[in-house]
Amino acid sequence: MTSSPRTVSRNFLSHIRDVVKTKRTRDRERVFVLEGTKPILELLQSAPQHIVCLVVTPTFLERQPPEVAQQIVSSGCTVHSCPEHQLAQLSDVETSSGVLAIVHQPTWNQSAILAQPKIFGLYGDMLQDPTNMGTIIRTAAGLNVSALWLAPHSVDVFNPKVVRATAGALFQLPIFPHTSLEELQNLDCVIMAADAGTSEGCVPIRAIRSIPARTVLAIGSESRGLSEPVLDAATVRFTIPLKPGVESLNAAAATAIALFQLSGLPVEGGKV
Numbered sequence: 001m002t003s004s005p006r007t008v009s010r011n012f013l014s015h016i017r018d019v020v021k022t023k024r025t026r027d028r029e030r031v032f033v034l035e036g037t038k039p040i041l042e043l044l045q046s047a048p049q050h051i052v053c054l055v056v057t058p059t060f061l062e063r064q065p066p067e068v069a070q071q072i073v074s075s076g077c078t079v080h081s082c083p084e085h086q087l088a089q090l091s092d093v094e095t096s097s098g099v100l101a102i103v104h105q106p107t108w109n110q111s112a113i114l115a116q117p118k119i120f121g122l123y124g125d126m127l128q129d130p131t132n133m134g135t136i137i138r139t140a141a142g143l144n145v146s147a148l149w150l151a152p153h154s155v156d157v158f159n160p161k162v163v164r165a166t167a168g169a170l171f172q173l174p175i176f177p178h179t180s181l182e183e184l185q186n187l188d189c190v191i192m193a194a195d196a197g198t199s200e201g202c203v204p205i206r207a208i209r210s211i212p213a214r215t216v217l218a219i220g221s222e223s224r225g226l227s228e229p230v231l232d233a234a235t236v237r238f239t240i241p242l243k244p245g246v247e248s249l250n251a252a253a254a255t256a257i258a259l260f261q262l263s264g265l266p267v268e269g270g271k272v
Contacts, residue, residue, distance in 0.1 A: 005073065005081035008055060012080065016055065016090050019102060023156045026105070032158035034101045035093055039168035041068065043101070044075050047171065052102040053078040057087055060098030077101075092160035105158060108147070108174035114187060119146045120263060121216040123184055123191070125226050127251055128155045134165020135252035136219075141169040143259045149179040149187075149216070151230075181229050189214040193226055193234035194258055196248070202237040205258060210266045217258055222250045 018025040020033050031052055034040055043050060054077050061069045073079055088096050113119070122145050127133050133155050140148055155162060157175055184191065190212040195202045218234060220226035231237060240249065240257055249257070 005056060005061075005079040008080035008082045008086075013082070013086060013090065016100075016102065020090060020092055020160055023159070026156070026158050030105045031102050032105055032163060033092070033160055034103045034163060035091060035097065035099070035160070036164070037097045037099055040099055040101050041071075042168055043103070043171075044071060044077070048075050048077060050104050050106070050171065051075075051077045052104060053080060055080045055082050055087060055090075055100050055102075057082060057084045057096075057098040059084065063098070093164070106171050108176065110147070110174070110176055113147050113174055116146070117213060118267065119187075119189055119214045119216070120144070120211075121146045121187070121189060122148045122255070122259070123179070123216050123218040123230075124148065124150045124154055124251075125218060125220040125230050126151050126153050126224065127219070127221055128153070129221070129251070130155050130159050130161035131165050132221075132250055132252040133157065133159075134162040134167075136255045137162070137166045137173055137175070138169040139252065139256045139259060141166075141173040143263050145173060145259065147174040147176060149184060150175065150177045152178050152180065181227075181233060184216065184218075184230075185233055187214075187216060189216040190236070191216050191218055191230070191234040192236040192238065192262070193218045193231050194220070194254055195231060195237040195239055196225055202239050204241050205238045205261050206241075208236065208238060208262065208265065210268045211262055213267050213269060215262070217255075217262060219251055219255050219258070222248050222254075 019031060026032050054072065056079060058081060122140050163170060192215055218226055218230050240254060
């Protein structure tokens with residue numbers, strides 16, 4: 001190894017704890033905490049410039065193959081060594097893997113996205129469950145969604161529970177939080193709203209045969225659904241038919257089904 005990790009200071013441990021626990025600190029510093037050996041090593045390989053620093057336990061480095069330990073300490077990132085019991089207190093998971101990273105929040109150019117002639121976007125209306133949000137981000141990234149816009153009062157996408165559920169997809173999907181309905185309407189996209197199916201004019205999702213070139217799918221939480229103003233702004237309202245007796249799907253499941261179905265349809269005025 002070319003260098004040894006530095007011993008983490010008490011002040012820095014306190015700072016990490018603030019990043020884990022406090023959205024205000026994450027927003028001010030424009031960072032978040034990433035945990036887990038696999039996503040951290042993948043980020044080290046693909047984009048080490050996003051990593052502010054690494055915090056590892058001595059036993060974590062000892063457990064790694066020599067080439068992995070060498071990659072970590074020779075990455076150019078600041079590496080702090082932290083005793084197991086202290087890292088466990090910082091970790092948001094029940095059993096820490098022995099490594100965490102402080103990572104720069106990604107930034108995205110909304111104007112460049114909106115300049116594209118074809119947009120297949122997603123709008124989350126006050127989605128507040130962290131695990132659902134993380135799964136939605138991962139699904140949207142995997143299905144090549146152009147961007148995710150989130151209404152005010154949605155869960156923080158850099159909440160550790162959200163980050164963990166994304167499985168590293170936060171750097172693959174442009175996300176724009178605090179997007180009001182007025183801002184959504186100004187995106188120059190057709191809004192297609194997932195509805196409970198009780199309103200007039202709501203159609204089964206399989207009845208939709210094509211989508212506009214610039215489309216944003218709006219999804220709400222399982223408990224509240226989409227707000228009336230968002231439903232009123234939608235050009236198309238659709239439902240996912242369910243077996244009698246099954247009232248609803250959670251937001252992540254409904255999003256996955258709708259994105260998969262709609263993304264496979266022909267684009268109006270374009271090629272299949």
